[in-house]
Amino acid sequence: GENVEQHPSTLSVQEGDSAVIKCTYSDSASNYFPWYKQELGKGPQLIIDIRSNVGEKKDQRIAVTLNKTAKHFSLHITETQPEDSAVYFCAASFHGSGNTGKLIFGQGTTLQVKP
Amino acid sequence: EAQVTQNPRYLITVTGKKLTVTCSQNMNHEYMSWYRQDPGLGLRQIYYSMNVEVTDKGDVPEGYKVSRKEKRNFPLILESPSPNQTSLYFCASSLFAGELFFGEGSRLTVL
Numbered sequence: 001g002e003n004v005e006q007h008p009s010t011l012s013v014q015e016g017d018s019a020v021i022k023c024t025y026s027d028s029a030s031n032y033f034p035w036y037k038q039e040l041g042k043g044p045q046l047i048i049d050i051r052s053n054v055g056e057k058k059d060q061r062i063a064v065t066l067n068k069t070a071k072h073f074s075l076h077i078t079e080t081q082p083e084d085s086a087v088y089f090c091a092a093s094f095h096g097s098g099n100t101g102k103l104i105f106g107q108g109t110t111l112q113v114k115p
Numbered sequence: 116e117a118q119v120t121q122n123p124r125y126l127i128t129v130t131g132k133k134l135t136v137t138c139s140q141n142m143n144h145e146y147m148s149w150y151r152q153d154p155g156l157g158l159r160q161i162y163y164s165m166n167v168e169v170t171d172k173g174d175v176p177e178g179y180k181v182s183r184k185e186k187r188n189f190p191l192i193l194e195s196p197s198p199n200q201t202s203l204y205f206c207a208s209s210l211f212a213g214e215l216f217f218g219e220g221s222r223l224t225v226l
Binding site for chain 2: 006009034036041042043044045046089102103106107108
């Protein structure tokens with residue numbers, strides 16, 4: 001089955017710097033890679049996702065890149081702000097017509113943005 | 116407002132005392148799932164349901180039961196809780212293969 005490894009487990013950056021969180025997956029059939037943000041005391045919330053037919057996707061200050069050959073994908077946050085402080089989870093699954101695999105989550109990264 | 120509602124949010128109980136964590140969604144989602152979150156282990160799926168009366172085991176189902184009698188509700192049942200079930204629990208729902216919407220979590224402590 002699928003296995004997702006996420007690094008680092010904690011990340012501390014200065015406000016305005018960039019933050020990068022990396023994930024690797026094991027199942028080459030996986031084709032859907034979402035990222036969730038969990039603020040303190042709340043449930044995770046989808047912030048961006050990417051499918052395997054593209055290599056990069058951007059939404060304002062966040063971007064995700066995917067390297068299918070190496071089976072890894074990354075979350076990039078530019079110009080970090082204190083409100084970016086949260087736990088971030090990557091995940092992977094297979095989505096096909098009439099068939100969807102289970103979403104497997106990484107271990108999570110606690111991002112701290114220092115003012 | 117579209118939401119997933121879990122209750123209770125916090126619970127302290129003792130070993131062996133049966134408890135139920137309720138989950139309800141108002142988005143007419145077919146898919147519902149329970150996860151537990153433990154430090155260093157991320158989110159691990161306990162049980163999931165593709166639709167009413169259809170449930171299946173996730174990665175860590177031991178010690179848990181679920182039921183899906185109505186589309187909106189998906190309760191998690193701990194028949195005989197043990198200390199290793201102390202955790203933060205999340206219910207989530209989605210349209211089939213879509214974005215997962217999570218509840219705000221239920222923190223359970225089993226003494």
